[in-house]
Amino acid sequence: MIHKKFRPWMRLSAEQVAVVCALCEPLTILDEFGALALVVCATALLGLPLRQRHPVTVLCATLPAMLTGHLLLPSVVAMYTVASTRPQLRLLWPCGLLFVAALRPWPMSIITEMTRTDLLNSIEEAALLSIGPAALGLLARARAESQEQLARLKASRAREQRLVAEQAVVRERARLARDMHDTVSHHISIIAVQAGALWAVETDPGRRTDMESIRRHSVGALEELRAMVGVLRGSGAVVATTTGHPRLVDVVELVTDSGLDITVDLPALAECPWPSVVETTAYWIIQESLSNVRKHAPGASVAVSAVLSQDGKSIVVVVRNGPAGRCPEVVGLPAGGHGLLGMKERAEQLGGHLSAGSDAEGGFLVRAVLPALQ
Known part of the structure; x- marks a missing residue:
């Protein structure tokens, strides 16, 4: 079982692995190190950390190492970064530069010694070193764009589901408003009407006062019910203009x-x-x-x-x-x-x-x- 402290090292991307390999590539030419090798290799390796900000500039800085045949991987990594960050139509000339640098023999004097087979092999190698990383960069870019689009689709779907849920709540509130209005207002209206009728025929002043209070409270309850129904239906403007607090x-x-x-x-x-x-x-x-x-x-x-x-x-x-x-026996009120x-x-x-x-x-x-x- 792998220890937890080693797990982050296993999450390196393919580009990071390629960068590590490019940094280790000078070990293969230790015996050939001279002034030219030191200059071109140092320029190529020191430019790699800047490839995300200035991909084309870093690619150009690695081309001398590719041209002289000392280092190949820095140019490959730089080309991959260019392809994954720049528009597709702007990849032709960087890819062409890398192809020419990989194809041109060094030193130039050996071109007379190359056979047709050697020349074809050089063209094939140059194509692989230039078109290959460009294709991988385009693939990585397309994958990133697909993931971004998928994230946007998921967010859009979540918003749509939230809107559907909110619409369901609105419909349920409207249904509750209808049920409340039809049921409660029916009972309260009966109370108000009967209290008014009794008040009209009653002669005792005390009872008339009680009946008037019942009628007034019933009418007030109907008004508050109307306001609540308006809130449940979402007509807040109507409520604000027709009822007070x-x-x-x-x-x-x-x-x-x-x-x-x-x-x-x-x-x-x-x-x-x-x-x-x-x-x-x-x-x-x-x-x-x-x-x-x-x-x-x-x-x-x-x-x-x-x-x-x-x-x-x-x-x-x-x-x-x-x-x-x-106190006298009272009617039990619901709680x-x-x-x-x-x-x-x-x-x-x-x-x-x-x-x-x-x-x-x-x-x-x-x-x-x-x-x-x-």
């Missing part, structure tokens, strides 16, 4: 219509202006807390407060209720268990936090700290 000042009306025994302390109302998203979140937290009191502690007394924090940068919303009191989770998420989205739990007196305490966003 509750503010802290609306807590007074919320408390009045709740039918609970509530004491209110809202000194934060005097600290203006607060960002609308902060006031809306505070309103929703108070509203959900009062709903939980009606569900889990009917008849309990409730204290609601919204005060400024000590550093003056946050609103501290507290809703505290005592233990459930004696999904998501109210506290939703309140925490609203607070955390603003960078605040919310805590909720039972207190020492047997009641329940909800405390939220909402920073004033700039």
Whole structure:
């Protein structure tokens, strides 16, 4: 088994192996080293590290070593780099230069001693040394371009799949909007109509007030349902122009219509202006807390407060209720268990936090700290 520290050495590319071989090639001509060999070999070897930036210049620098027959591999490596980095139409003259350098005999005097067979062998060798690395470079370049195109295709496919998923979400949201509108609005409309009809025939002032409150809340629920349906359908512009957002000042009306025994302390109302998203979140937290009191502690007394924090940068919303009191039998309200989770998420989205739990007196305490966003 190969040790881990040797694995990187096994990942050398073919070009890197060729470069190593080219650097070792001078060992084959140690006995023939002279002034000319030293100059041409040093020029060829020292130029190889620059082949990626200046491939044609490095190729020209290696040609004297090829011409004199001292070194062959530096020119081959340089030609491979030229072919893999330059446009195909601009390879003819570099490849021609390398072919001429590989074909021309050195010294020139031996040309008279060459037979036809020797000449043909020289042409074949020159063609292999010039056209061969050029073809390999073009092949490597085509492979790199294919991999790049494949990566682009994969990215395009991923984007297409993401768009398909988003479209599926949009369709599902539209379906949920239709179902919600058809089902919930039907029941709430019946409540509103029947409350209005009873209000019209009722003579007792107290009951008429209760029925009017039922009707008003039903109509408000229908309006909020319409706004939510618009959000699910993606018509945010319609929602923004047709519905408003509750503010802290609306807590007074919320408390009045709740039918609970509530004491209110809202000194934060005097600290203006607060960002609308902060006031809306505070309103929703108070509203959900009062709903939980009606569900889990009917008849309990409730204290609601919204005060400024000590550093003056946050609103501290507290809703505290005592233990459930004696009250007439009430209709059981459905509880999904998501109210506290939703309140925490609203607070955390603003960078605040919310805590909720039972207190020492047997009641329940909800405390939220909402920073004033700039």
